[in-house]
Amino acid sequence: GAGVSQSPSNKVTEKGKDVELRCDPISGHTALYWYRQRLGQGLEFLIYFQGNSAPDKSGLPSDRFSAERTGESVSTLTIQRTQQEDSAVYLCASTGYNEQFFGPGTRLTVL
């Protein structure tokens, strides 16, 4: 596909369960970002990848959050022992030509 894709589009889970969110960036984009957007709020930066290394993890809110990336391709964001405050839309973006292209997001609901 031509754009950034994310899966699943929606995820409902119970408090305490682990979840894994996936992002497929645009082919050839070396930079990849994860953001969180809580209802009615702005974008909260989580982590940045350049290739498969993460030089900036400063936005991860706790050690329950982790992310990895395989080469310059797929990235997964894992949230362990989910809490209700983790409910949000998780957005992935990849960068090309000095512009960020966003995926449609994964809406996570923790019951």
Next chain:
Amino acid sequence: GDSVTQMEGPVTLSEEAFLTINCTYTATGYPSLFWYVQYPGEGLQLLLKATKADDKGSNKGFEATYRKETTSFHLEKGSVQVSDSAVYFCALSNSGGYQKVTFGTGTKLQVIP
């Protein structure tokens, strides 16, 4: 570090009114500046951008001029429509080091008929 400050919303305007959403930034080097739009129930889309001082980005009747002397990138539209109701995010990408994009908190615009 880099930061973006934009006017708080919500902004409510009548159709055909003039729109200004203020945005100022703090950054080292020579950043590129962006406005993104998020329509209700949809994802973020790039609205316009400017990559150097005095550049004007424009799209769909919206304009913003990169003002280095005032570190601003205010969004304007001469006559808003109901379909412009959305959340607008100002952002910058710094050309130094990696191109991390820093976003403002967003301004919600509601246009009423």
